[in-house]
Amino acid sequence: MTDPRDPVDDLRRIAFLLERAHESTYRVRAFRTAAAVLRGKKADEIAALTRSGELVRLRGVGEVTARCVAESIAGEPPVYLRRLEATEGTPLDEAASELRAALRGDCHSHTDASDGGSPLREMVDTARELGHEYLVITDHSPRLTVANGLSAERLRAQVEQIAELNAELADGFRVLTGIEVDILDDGALDQDEDLLAALDVVVASVHSKLRMPAGDMTERMLAAIANPNVDVLGHCTGRMVTGKRKRPESEFDANAVFEACAEYGVAVEVNSRPERLDPPKRLLRLAVEAGCEFTIDTDAHAPGQLDWLDYGVSRAVACGVPADRVINTWPVERVLGRR
Template sequence: MTLAGDFRRGCELVRELTIVAEAPRGGKTSEPAQTDGLRIRLSDRKHFGAALLFATGSTTHIEQLREIASKKGMRLEADGLHKCRTLIAGDEADIYHALGLPFIDPELREGRNEVELALKGKLPKLVTDQDLRGNLHCHTDASDGTETLETMAKATRQRGFEYFGVADHSKSAHYAGGLSLEEIAQQHREADRLNKRFGKDFRILKGIESDILADGSLDYPDEALKQFDFVVASIHGRFKLDRKAQTQRLLRAISHPCTTIIGHMTGRQLQRRPGYEIDVEKVLRACAKHDVVVEINAHPWRLDLDWRWHQAALEFGCMLSINPDAHSIPELDHMHWGVQMARKGGVPADRILNAMTLPEITRYLRQKRRSLARAA
């Protein structure tokens, strides 16, 4: 039994769960049986891969494959790839191969440009969960998280990561227990103490999620912001500014030399609220210009930046970061959903900030701070 449909393609919303199951030996295959929110298809082993291909979709992707098959004198159906009456291939990978294509990862099968890239041999090698070496943008009980810095860091290390990027809320986020300057100093002392205990193979990176204020300035004075290893700049209020004003607000924050990452760029919450109105292309170009990383916020309510913008971000020259926005230990595992979105957006590991090893990201952040010092 294999999940197919929207879920297998890594869609941000799954409106119907599709399952392909192998029929018992001697049992009959079937057209999809459907009930509210669930579709099940039975297939024999010989044709299982083809059934899975069709059940995965998308419809546009399948039509593109059928067009290639037709040009080659073949016929692609839900029971396999045929030439005249002969079954050429019934396995998913074999069908792609017989059509002259490499295997196309399910997340890419949206009928955009994946078939064209496959024909040219230019499909990206997609990032995997195993490529990530650390997490950034995590909260503790110092602001609105549920666990201590030590507990969150240890849970991160237990998951095999090399670094934990704490980024509690800044002081203007009073609703979320934003940190005062004294609380920041206290957290940094605690991080230093824990880092001595962890040794060289694991490190707490000292960050902050600094609110982007209504005029685009960052929460805290510059001297305070310079103390952090990284700064995630995010909007948490004034969502109803018009498109021009909201875009200018983000552009000013991006141009701030202390900004490392732009968090949940559009502010959407899936099935709760739409994002605020911004010129996404202009914002992405500014991130590339100022060497600011674009967050793929992996929280299931956000999944922001939307995967449909990932290719544009890469083309403009942006780095991305898959961040869990974790407020508890279980939420550290949100990283998987961010990886799924990055894969759907066609993002390779070498364009993901937290696919860097601890020495690499330490060097990257140190160079960023040196640039900040030179700018001052």
């Protein structure tokens, strides 16, 4: 007889591939929910539920996910999984592959503490499975209420949770504390300065009044970049190139902004989200010429999105971003040493 597979692993893998392919949230949620329901149950218990037909009666397990579990228990990769793995896409070219292999971590990710879809542990487990050495958790700041931004109290609680998780991890992987902090209208940051100073990585982004006049937007961004607690300038133009939320770039003096980033040691984020792909290539080339450092980040809001780095890598290579100026190619201790 064929040995049974781990149905929870198969369900998580399916959800991961669906997320990476930018499939519907409801479809992803079906597989992640079923995996969560079955996590912790013994293999013989799951097998018994499958044989009796009671599996589908569990809240959170539907007919499709139950069928996948049955196939896993029988020792066969679920058909759903095989179909997804057969259409994973094409490999990067050689130069991009080298840069992708050099990336050690991801400096911009979200959990369900703000507007992400999965808990901290699930995001960390996926980052480890992808071969990352570290993951920075950068949930939103309080003013972004639509994204359930974290108050100072909630952020401090998350910092403690991350410390406890790091104490459990035995493979050298590091979870880094962070935030995606809103740049307010006057360039101030939407969180306590003392708390920002205590975090490992601070990504500062504009999320409001994106159509502000260019002069005002430039001053707003320059003020944030000069703040000593800022490490990364996130998705600098705020554009959306696909989907229902499609919007143009914010207008600002890119030369002044990138020169300031180079002066103050603030990395320019190459945002890998396919609906953002920010900054545009013409601005990315300007940032290279200005001598900026960079991060290539997924801005992941779900575990499968942590594998979107290829989108950013391809654009970074096309624009001549030097690998040694991408800070998430650096070991974690060097990343932490920038602060």
